Amino acid sequence: MRTALETTGLGKRYGRTWALxxxxxxxxxxxxxxxxxxxxAGKTTLLHLAVGLLRPDAGSVRxxxxxxxxDTGLLTQVGFVAQDAPMYPDFxxxxxxxxxxxxxxxxDSELAxxxxxxxxxxxxxxxxxxSGGQRAQVALALALAKRPELLLLDEPVASLDPLAxxxxxxxxxxxVADDGTTVLLSSHLVADLERVCDYLIVLQESRVQVIGAVDDLLAEHKLLIGPRRSTAPVGVAAVVRDSHTDKQxxxxxxxxxxILDPAWAVRDLSLEELVLxxxxxPSAGVLPGPTPLGMDLRS
Structure with missing residues (x-):
């Protein structure tokens, strides 16, 4: 399978501070x-490195x-919509x-x-x-009219109302359905992303914390509710979060x-619950395969 974006040990520093x-x-x-x-966390920095607006201080990006x-010729294959969809206001x-x-x-003039x-x-x-929604739609149309293979969107809907x-x-x-374009969409609005995205990348403290296909991640994560105890049941690879009451x-x-232990009720998660x-x-590890945290669940 071809790769749209690949980074290895990628880093960008401003003075003594690593943005990524x-x-x-x-x-x-x-x-x-x-x-x-x-x-x-470095989301905007990653996107700017991917379109060549910044140069890495460490590692590589392809x-x-x-x-x-x-490689300026690459720009013909990449569409980018920055935060606030900046465009010439007098045009x-x-x-x-x-x-x-x-x-x-x-x-593609007809498309736009x-x-x-x-x-x-x-x-x-x-x-x-x-309006903000209209400007966002214009910016998206301009980016799509390039017929890009990869479309990068940096918080394009953050300031829009729910309808927009x-x-x-x-x-x-x-x-995307028409052209098969690969999309990387940065946003805080996880509930919106859940309706459109099939792949997830979580950045935490300038590093990748979670990465993988959404269906796979949701299939392997569960919420368990059971009696108060200090050990997890068989079938648990890692505990991401735990909470306790006197009895539960x-x-x-x-x-x-x-998870076959009848003492535990098992519930599926939403993408928003998983991300949050x-x-x-932050110590929960990196996916695929988060670092096991151990089964000691003492509060």
Whole structure:
């Protein structure tokens, strides 16, 4: 399987502070991947390194098998929408479409204009006068009109209301379904990501903490509720989080087999529950295969 994005020991430093450090990951082509992490985890830095806006201070990054910082030709294959969808505020939509056509050799004018017409984006209004949702849709249309193999989106819906977010994500998924574009979408809104993403990357403290296909991750993680005790049942590979009352223990675990002990009730997790559990426990290890934390569940 081809790789859309691959990093090995990737790092970027500002002065003495590492914005990204020892970041190693592999994103296969054809995925719609969620990039999640707390503020300062390095999400924006990773995306900027992937499009060549920054150069690494350590390690390497490869995009579609090429090196972004030194290979400007790669830009024709990559679409990027930065935070707040920055565009020339005094340009109208037709101005931006004409500029895109002149700057991109694989530009698809019909795709961009047709998408924006269906969304009823006003073509006679300057971009600076559009709503936040409209600007986000224009930025997405411009990125998709490049017909990119890889589309990188940095918090594109963070400032949008729920309806605008839904419309943006619907437009994104329609484009992905049509072209098979690989997408890496950074966002704090995990509930939205759960509806559109099939791959997950969690950054924690400038490093990769969790990575893998969403279906696989959800299948191997369970919530267990049982009597208060200090040991986990057979079938648990690692305990991610635990909580206790006087009579009850609740565990969020990674499994390596079925949980057959009848004393434990087993419940599936949502993607949001999984992500929040790992973000709350930076020591929970790196996936695939989080470092076992031991079965000592003392509170």
């Amino acid at each position: 450090r020892d970041c190693t990951l592999r994103l296969p082509t054809g995925r719609v991947a969620a990039l999640v992490g707390p503020n300062g 995009v579609l098998g090429r090196t972004p910082a030194s 109208t939509v037709p101005d931006l479409l004409r500029m895109g056509q002149k700057l991109n050799q694989h530009w 204009s047709g998408r924006l017409e269906r969304l009823r984006i006003p073509f006679d209004r300057k971009v600076g006068k559009l 977010r839904r419309e943006f994500l619907q437009a994104l998924m329609g484009a 223990t609740t565990l969020l675990v990674r499994t390596n087999g079925p 559990a790992y973000l709350a426990e």
